[in-house]
Every structure is written in structure tokens, then in C-alpha cells.
Amino acid sequence: MKKKLFVKTHGCQMNEYDSAKMIDLLQEKEDFELAESEEQADLLILNTCSIREKAQERVFHQIGRWRKIKEKNPDLKIAIGGCVASQEGEKIIKRAPSVDIVFGPQTLHKLPGLYNEKERSNENQIDISFPKLEKFDHLASPKAEGPSVFVSIMEGCNKYCSFCVVPKTRGHEVSRDFKDILNEVSKLADQGAREIHFLGQNVNNFKGMHNGAKSSLAKLIEEAAKIENIERIRFTTSHPHEFKEDLVEVYGKVPELVSHVHLPIQSGSDRILKLMRRRYNVDKYMDLISRIKSVRPEMSFSSDFIVGFPGETKEDFKDTMDVINEVQFDESFSFIYSPRPNTTAADMSDDVSREEKKERLSILQTRLSQLSFGYSRKKVGSIQNCLVMGQSKRDPGQLQARTICNRVVNFSANNVDLIGQLINIQIIDALPHCLRGTLHN
Ligand code: SAH
Numbered sequence: 089m090k091k092k093l094f095v096k097t098h099g100c101q102m103n104e105y106d107s108a109k110m111i112d113l114l115q116e117k118e119d120f121e122l123a124e125s126e127e128q129a130d131l132l133i134l135n136t137c138s139i140r141e142k143a144q145e146r147v148f149h150q151i152g153r154w155r156k157i158k159e160k161n162p163d164l165k166i167a168i169g170g171c172v173a174s175q176e177g178e179k180i181i182k183r184a185p186s187v188d189i190v191f192g193p194q195t196l197h198k199l200p201g202l203y204n205e206k207e208r209s210n211e212n213q214i215d216i217s218f219p220k221l222e223k224f225d226h227l228a229s230p231k232a233e234g235p236s237v238f239v240s241i242m243e244g245c246n247k248y249c250s251f252c253v254v255p256k257t258r259g260h261e262v263s264r265d266f267k268d269i270l271n272e273v274s275k276l277a278d279q280g281a282r283e284i285h286f287l288g289q290n291v292n293n294f295k296g297m298h299n300g301a302k303s304s305l306a307k308l309i310e311e312a313a314k315i316e317n318i319e320r321i322r323f324t325t326s327h328p329h330e331f332k333e334d335l336v337e338v339y340g341k342v343p344e345l346v347s348h349v350h351l352p353i354q355s356g357s358d359r360i361l362k363l364m365r366r367r368y369n370v371d372k373y374m375d376l377i378s379r380i381k382s383v384r385p386e387m388s389f390s391s392d393f394i395v396g397f398p399g400e401t402k403e404d405f406k407d408t409m410d411v412i413n414e415v416q417f418d419e420s421f422s423f424i425y426s427p428r429p430n431t432t433a434a435d436m437s438d439d440v441s442r443e444e445k446k447e448r449l450s451i452l453q454t455r456l457s458q459l460s461f462g463y464s465r466k467k468v469g470s471i472q473n474c475l476v477m478g479q480s481k482r483d484p485g486q487l488q489a490r491t492i493c494n495r496v497v498n499f500s501a502n503n504v505d506l507i508g509q510l511i512n513i514q515i516i517d518a519l520p521h522c523l524r525g526t527l528h529n
């Protein structure tokens with residue numbers, strides 16, 4: 089009988105990608121199948137996130153719930169992967185002895201070996217090393233589960249923004265080989281992928297080797313767009329500092345590249361940006377936005393914001409609100425600053441109260457929601473070329489599509505053959521986070 093596997097994922101798209109790879113690997117190499125519930129599983133895997141304190145706390149709550157299942161089923165194995173695993177290592181097993189295996193983002197390909205060794209020896213297994221890109225040579229063959237597919241093109245980050253744990257948990261930047269990525273894209277296109285979403289913590293600093301020289305994300309996009317049946321290309325997450333001129337120009341050359349980019353500014357105050365070690369100032373960021381818009385006027389932008397960075401004054405916060413109003417960001421993410429272990433910001437003195445931070449976050453989020461709703465409302469009456477992604481989760485009589493600017497559109501249709509096609513939809517209504525439309529011939 090096949091063993092059963094259950095994976096729970098916290099955090100970013102990179103973690104979602106990694107979890108999908110773990111599942112493929114254990115199904116292909118170890119004959120596991122997916123369990124329908126946690127109670128049925130032989131192996132429970134938690135892919136963790138440590139970007140903020142709250143995310144990290146969730147890990148131990150989850151292990152506590154799984155411990156109860158293990159009490160009833162002592163053969164069950166619990167494996168903890170991802171960024172908390174990478175950061176805490178064996179401390180996880182010390183604090184939570186029900187855990188059997190700890191592995192990091194760069195050692196997930198070793199999971200079958202770690203599991204087998206635990207089964208054989210009953211010794212706990214810990215491997216949170218950083219073997220450079222080795223994992224891509226050991227993963228299962230790529231699979232397209234739907235029309236839009238993630239492809240990781242680089243790993244890690246060297247930026248060391250003063251607030252961020254990622255360089256510590258995911259290691260240094262390493263880019264995959266250019267041709268390997270294009271081969272993967274071709275295979276995925278053959279399986280029905282229509283949209284390729286390139287992933288990396290700092291994706292625009294991709295430097296994969298191509299014909300003996302370092303290449304660029306712009307070049308990769310141009311080549312991927314030539315692959316038959318690839319209709320759309322997107323990428324996350326970009327750092328404004330490394331958004332080079334060839335990447336700006338590619339918006340003018342490659343229609344498959346979508347008209348939306350996630351470009352985190354974090355703060356609108358030059359003083360805070362410096363303390364964050366972000367390597368750009370507001371003028372540079374605004375200049376980049378206008379250069380992209382000059383080649384693609386319909387471009388929409390989203391961002392991440394941190395409020396309440398140590399010492400952020402009312403004026404600093406006002407500067408952030410000014411930038412938000414100027415750029416008119418679409419759907420964005422915003423967080424209260426959370427001190428993280430082994431980061432330089434964690435030692436900075438901070439005289440802003442928790443209450444004040446919460447209030448700033450609420451003001452900022454209210455404005456972002458207004459802008460995003462306003463953006464949606466402007467689309468009502470227009471005809472949008474959309475890629476049909478699948479059935480709506482809430483209502484199977486509805487299909488879900490995305491506009492070229494990344495807005496979700498729900499429309500009534502019983503024809504699942506439309507999934508994976510580019511179609512024209514007339515927008516008839518705007519809700520705060522999505523649009524409603526009807527098929528337009
Ligand atoms: N590579 C991406 C960011 C990855 S982390 C980039 O360069 O922008 C995702 C987001 O989490 C960040 O953009 C930031 O807004 C937020 N974040 C990271 N560390 C944080 C911290 N210590 N406290 C609060 N938010 C944080």
C-alpha cells in the first residue's frame with residue numbers, strides 16, 4: 089500500500105513552489121500519494137516561513153496540533169522545512185520533540201533520503217545546509233497542474249536589507265542555467281501551461297549562464313516568449329535597485345509580458361530607506377516607474393510596505409502616503425515591522441508605540457484598498473483580454489480569469505474547455521478585490 093503524505097505551506101510563493109516540488113519528488117521517487125486529511129498521513133510536512141514573528145509562532149502551534157495526531161499514531165513522521173527550519177535547525181526538535189526531520193529550502197531534494205534514514209535508524213534527521221543549486225538536479229520532472237505555472241529561476245538573496253531574514257534562511261543568490269530553464273518552460277508548455285511565472289527572491293538579478301556568459305532576466309523573457317503556446321509571462325519579486333534598462337525595454341518588445349509588476353518600495357521616506365539598506369531613494373523609484381510607463385502606459389504596480397520601522401516619524405509615514413497617492417498602487421501588501429533574529433535593524437532603537445504603528449498600518453491599508461477598488465471601477469465597461477485560469481473555488485458555475493494587469497475576473501460559463509485560453513471579457517461590475525464580466529465575442 090502506498091504511504092500517505094500531507095503538506096502544509098506557510099508564507100510566500102517560493103514556499104508554495106517548493107512544497108509542490110516536495111510532493112512531486114515523494115510521489116515519483118518514494119511512491120507516496122497525497123493523504124486526504126492530516127489524520128490519514130504517514131508523513132506530515134510543514135513548509136515554514138520566518139519573515140515576521142507571527143509567522144514563526146504559527147509553526148509551533150501547528151506542531152502542537154500534529155503532536156496530538158502522533159500520540160494516536162506513533163508511526164507518523166513529522167518533517168519541518170522552510171525558513172524557520174533553516175533558522176532554528178536542531179532547536180526545533182529540542183523545543184518540539186515530536187518532530188523527526190528538519191530540512192531547509194536548499195535541501196528539500198534530500199527529503200526522501202532523510203525520511204528513509206529516519207525509518208531505518210529511528211534517529212532524528214537534520215540537514216539545513218546550502219548546497220548550491222544542487223536541488224534542481226534532483227527534483228522530479230516539471231509538471232503543469234494548470235494554465236499558470238511557477239518556475240524558480242534563482243534562489244537566495246545577497247541584499248541584506250536591514251530588516252530581512254531571507255539572506256540567512258535561503259542563502260546567497262544563485263541563478264539556474266539559462267537553457268535548463270527554457271527546457272523546463274518548453275516541457276510545461278507541452279503539458280498545457282500558458283502562463284509562466286518566473287520566481288526568485290530577487291528575480292531581476294537573475295544571471296544564469298548562457299553560451300558561456302552571464303545572461304539577464306530580460307533575455308530570458310525574450311527567449312521564453314518565443315516558445316510555442318506561451319501566451320503570458322510574469323515575474324516576482326523584483327528589487328527596484330536592479331531593475332536594469334534592458335528589463336524596462338523588454339516591456340516595449342515582448343507583448344507576452346504582463347502589464348503588472350510587483351515592485352516593493354517598503355517606505356516613501358529616503359531616511360528610512362537608507363536605514364533599511366534598500367539602495368534606492370524615492371526619486372530613483374519614481375523615475376523607474378515613469379520609465380516603465382513610457383514603454384507600457386497601461387502598466388499597473390503593486391508593492392510591499394513596512395510601517396513602523398524603528399524610529400519612523402510621522403513625517404516619514406506621511407512621505408510613504410504621498411508616494412502611495414502618487415503611484416496609485418494596485419493590490420499591495422503591508423506589514424508592521426517585526427524585529428527578526430540576526431538582522432541589523434533588530435538592534436536599532438525604536439520609540440514608536442505599538443498603538444501608533446497599528447494606526448499607521450490601518451490608515452495605509454484603507455488608502456490602498458480605496459485605490460485598488462478605484463482601479464477596478466475604472467475597468468467597468470471595458471473589454472479585457474483575459475487568460476482563463478480555472479473554475480472559481482466558491483462557485484463551479486463560474487470561471488476565473490486574469491486580465492493582462494493581473495486583476496481576477498469571474499464570469500459565468502459552463503464550458504471548462506475555456507480553461508487555458510485567452511478570451512475577451514466585458515467587465516460589468518467591480519468588487520473590491522475582483523471584477524465580474526461576461527464573455528465577449
Ligand atoms: N525579495 C523581496 C522581499 C521578500 S520578503 C524584496 O526584495 O522586496 C516579503 C516582504 O515581507 C518584504 O517585501 C517586506 O515588505 C516584508 N518583510 C520582510 N521582513 C520584514 C520584517 N522584519 N518585518 C515586517 N515585514 C517584513
Ligand code: F3S
Nearest residue numbers: 245247248249252254
Ligand atoms: Fe529580503 Fe531585501 Fe532580499 S527584503 S529577500 S533582503 S532584497
